[in-house]
Amino acid sequence: MLILLFLYFKYDKLLNMNSPTSNGDISKNGHDxxxxxxSSRYAQLLFVLFALSLVFFFRYTPQFHTLGxxxxxxxxxxxxxxLLGTLIGGFIEVFIPREKVTRWxxxxxWWTVFIGAGIGVLFPVCECAIVPVVxxxxxxxxxxxxxxxxxxxxxxVNPLVAASTAVAYFADxxxxxxxxxxxxxxxxxxxxxxxxxxxxxKAVHNEVSCEPDxxxxxxxxxxxxxAAWAEKIGxxxxxxxxxxxxxxxxxxxxxxxxxxxxxxxxxxxxVAVMGTPGISILIMxxxxxxxxxxxxxxxxNPGTF
Amino acid sequence: xxxxxxLLAAILLVPVVFLWTIYGQSLGSHALAKRALxxxxxxxxxxxxxxxxxxxxxxxxxxxxxxxxxxxHFNGKRVAAEGMVYRGGNSDRTRFKLFRFVVVCCAAxxxxxxxxxxxxxxxxxxxxxxxxxxGTFSFETVNGRQVASIAADSVRPIPAPPPEKRYLFF
Numbered sequence: 001m002l003i004l005l006f007l008y009f010k011y012d013k014l015l016n017m018n019s020p021t022s023n024g025d026i027s028k029n030g031h032d033x034x035x036x037x038x039s040s041r042y043a044q045l046l047f048v049l050f051a052l053s054l055v056f057f058f059r060y061t062p063q064f065h066t067l068g069x070x071x072x073x074x075x076x077x078x079x080x081x082x083l084l085g086t087l088i089g090g091f092i093e094v095f096i097p098r099e100k101v102t103r104w105x106x107x108x109x110w111w112t113v114f115i116g117a118g119i120g121v122l123f124p125v126c127e128c129a130i131v132p133v134v135x136x137x138x139x140x141x142x143x144x145x146x147x148x149x150x151x152x153x154x155x156x157v158n159p160l161v162a163a164s165t166a167v168a169y170f171a172d173x174x175x176x177x178x179x180x181x182x183x184x185x186x187x188x189x190x191x192x193x194x195x196x197x198x199x200x201x202k203a204v205h206n207e208v209s210c211e212p213d214x215x216x217x218x219x220x221x222x223x224x225x226x227a228a229w230a231e232k233i234g235x236x237x238x239x240x241x242x243x244x245x246x247x248x249x250x251x252x253x254x255x256x257x258x259x260x261x262x263x264x265x266x267x268x269x270x271v272a273v274m275g276t277p278g279i280s281i282l283i284m285x286x287x288x289x290x291x292x293x294x295x296x297x298x299x300x301n302p303g304t305f
Numbered sequence: 306x307x308x309x310x311x312l313l314a315a316i317l318l319v320p321v322v323f324l325w326t327i328y329g330q331s332l333g334s335h336a337l338a339k340r341a342l343x344x345x346x347x348x349x350x351x352x353x354x355x356x357x358x359x360x361x362x363x364x365x366x367x368x369x370x371x372x373x374x375x376x377x378h379f380n381g382k383r384v385a386a387e388g389m390v391y392r393g394g395n396s397d398r399t400r401f402k403l404f405r406f407v408v409v410c411c412a413a414x415x416x417x418x419x420x421x422x423x424x425x426x427x428x429x430x431x432x433x434x435x436x437x438x439x440g441t442f443s444f445e446t447v448n449g450r451q452v453a454s455i456a457a458d459s460v461r462p463i464p465a466p467p468p469e470k471r472y473l474f475f
Binding site: 041044045047048051052055059062063064065066068069070071072073074075076077245246248249252253255256258259262263264265266267 | 308309312313315316317319320322323324326327330331332333334335336338339340410411412413
């Protein structure tokens with residue numbers, strides 16, 4: 001049930017990622033709080049009730065302690081990175097004008113995918129941080145396929161990951177090079193594929209960035225004069241705070257699911273399955289969904305399993 | 306929408322509630338049973354040099370991390386080690402597993418280090434008891450695998466260390 005909830009949230013998130021103004025209310029500071037659909041709200045409520053009932057009924061059992069320790073430590077470890085990502089997103093929102101983005105990465109050009117997948121080299125962002133950043137880039141008019149390529153490639157193809165991989169594998173450079181090259185190729189491939197399969201309007205629910213006038217922007221002064229720096233920074237932080245709260249709940253729910261799997265499923269069983277190459281890839285894909293938050297936060301740790 | 310805001314706050318408070326309920330707890334034999342891999346070395350430790358023993362220990366005591374990373378060096382020598390007891394489903398009354406968790410990144414990736422302890426008084430101890438074991442370090446074969454073990458001449462209970470000293474760190 002939890003897994004279904006998690007999948008549901010992720011799906012919902014992707015679809016709603018770019019629809020801040022469609023049905024969200026706009027608070028005083030200009031951040032658009034997205035409003036979930038009715039069923040998504042019930043699912044989130046169910047999560048809270050389920051988690052609190054675990055606390056109520058099982059808080060003295062060793063299983064609960066294991067669950068709680070893993071859950072809290074995943075959340076604590078991921079939060080700073082997510083904060084960083086939302087801050088970057090906030091600054092992109094305020095400081096990078098739309099026209100520049102569309103000039104650098106024009107809509108409808110296939111080669112933008114190759115740039116998107118490689119942005120991480122100049123602009124290293126980890127997996128926890130990248131979702132808010134990509135969300136903002138999409139709103140700024142970055143082509144959909146290039147944004148997907150950055151979403152996948154950014155956290156792999158960057159100097160920090162190269163360094164931590166080198167440390168994790170005891171300076172085995174062939175693994176570092178393979179990770180970078182294949183990561184880049186997969187990001188480009190999936191980006192191109194997604195560009196072929198979906199249009200931006202179709203993939204991103206209630207696309208606003210195609211019609212810039214639709215997005216009310218209370219933060220931009222109507223006098224036409226550029227806002228003062230301090231004011232702009234304040235706005236960026238406000239956007240970041242709003243995004244942080246908005247996305248934070250998915251981190252909490254994801255971390256909880258990961259902790260449940262880690263508490264209930266013995267690792268020995270993973271190892272037993274890993275012997276069969278075909279199945280092991282399928283299992284890893286399944287695990288990537290189930291344990292996403294865990295993989296996200298430990299790029300330098302080869303020994304998790 | 307008010308309900309939405311309350312829901313958001315409630316979800317974000319869930320980890321805080323959990324943090325409060327687990328305060329002072331640490332990973333124990335339940336986590337060990339889920340995480341232990343049935344191999345000699347639970348993870349590739351060769352090539353990593355651990356920090357020297359944790360501050361709680363005197364010169365004579367080796368941490369399990371030191372024993373496992375320099376196991377060849379300690380083979381046949383007298384050692385003393387501290388850790389928790391795991392009896393598992395094993396009906397053998399003269400042995401138990403001495404374990405501690407090693408944290409690389411955070412508790413979510415903590416991995417157990419395990420040494421078998423052979424002792425006549427093994428049955429006096431229960432899961433998760435903290436003990437200090439003194440004896441001779443060696444290797445033995447259990448179920449076809451080479452494992453580290455201590456032939457203990459003394460096993461005595463010790464008070465559980467404070468939470469921040471229960472894990473070993475790379």
